[in-house]
Amino acid sequence: MREVGLRSRLRASLPAYGFLTPWLVGMVGLTLGPMLLTLYYSFTEYSLLAPPEPVDIDNYVRLIGDPRYRASLIVTFVYVIGSVPFELVAALTVALVLNRGMRGLTVYRAIYYVPSLLGGSVAIAILWRQIFGSQGLINQALAVFGIEGSGWISSPDTALGTLILLRVWQFGAPMIIFLAGLRQIPDDLLEAAQLDGAGRVRRFFAIVLPLLTPIVFFNLVLQVIGAFQAFTPAFIISGGTGGPSDSTLFYTLYLYQRAFGSFEMGYAAAMAWVLLLIIAAFTAANFLMSRRWVFYSDEGAR
Numbered sequence: 142m143r144e145v146g147l148r149s150r151l152r153a154s155l156p157a158y159g160f161l162t163p164w165l166v167g168m169v170g171l172t173l174g175p176m177l178l179t180l181y182y183s184f185t186e187y188s189l190l191a192p193p194e195p196v197d198i199d200n201y202v203r204l205i206g207d208p209r210y211r212a213s214l215i216v217t218f219v220y221v222i223g224s225v226p227f228e229l230v231a232a233l234t235v236a237l238v239l240n241r242g243m244r245g246l247t248v249y250r251a252i253y254y255v256p257s258l259l260g261g262s263v264a265i266a267i268l269w270r271q272i273f274g275s276q277g278l279i280n281q282a283l284a285v286f287g288i289e290g291s292g293w294i295s296s297p298d299t300a301l302g303t304l305i306l307l308r309v310w311q312f313g314a315p316m317i318i319f320l321a322g323l324r325q326i327p328d329d330l331l332e333a334a335q336l337d338g339a340g341r342v343r344r345f346f347a348i349v350l351p352l353l354t355p356i357v358f359f360n361l362v363l364q365v366i367g368a369f370q371a372f373t374p375a376f377i378i379s380g381g382t383g384g385p386s387d388s389t390l391f392y393t394l395y396l397y398q399r400a401f402g403s404f405e406m407g408y409a410a411a412m413a414w415v416l417l418l419i420i421a422a423f424t425a426a427n428f429l430m431s432r433r434w435v436f437y438s439d440e441g442a443r
Contacts, residue, residue: 183410200411212387213395221368224308229360232312236319254313266377273303294378297388304374304389315360322356354435362427369420392416
């Protein structure tokens, strides 16, 4: 009887496994398999033109003494720390404005979401280069007031700042998530606080923001991961060189240069795994710190 029951359960689950098969094939063939392969290559010297030769941990040791690698780490950390907080603040601010129930909400929501939708494209990166170039729109606008502009992209002091501004401009995705979270806040809590004399600022910090902390945490994790993986803006705007004095040499850009410029696939694989560990460490740190500032309604009930 048990064998018959087991066979019937297996037969009943066959359609489910059939629907899961494309995902499983993609997971193993396009994600898990290449990841394990790059882990192997990270311990080898591999140029795509010759079979890989094992070199133990030499690639990881070389990372420590590579000055351009250290520069790419610094640039990437500055980019992440300088862009993500401002992006979340901009997204939450716009979400609060749109949540007031203005006319044409769907139109405004779509307009604000378009930069986020196209922000990683080559076209937007080229557009940004035209805006902040020596003869770009910014300098043309400054010339109207008699102010002489500078080469915002060609200067090592401002090149990274333009990329941070581009990242902040792409606040559409977190804005939509914030707006959805704001719609879930009970109106009776806000009305009760208003009857008690609480102003808008007080209601925001005492009710709205605590109830939004899970959404803030979710957006924070996603945007930190996305910022570490940023590649297209730096590649297009800097021409793939890393900008003046390597001021826009993102980690991913330097990884690309090593892999497809110098054909050091083993070295690039080691860089990729270090990046994976860095992102995992930041994500784990966010989860650990979230225990102190993220408020869940079910915890409050208990």
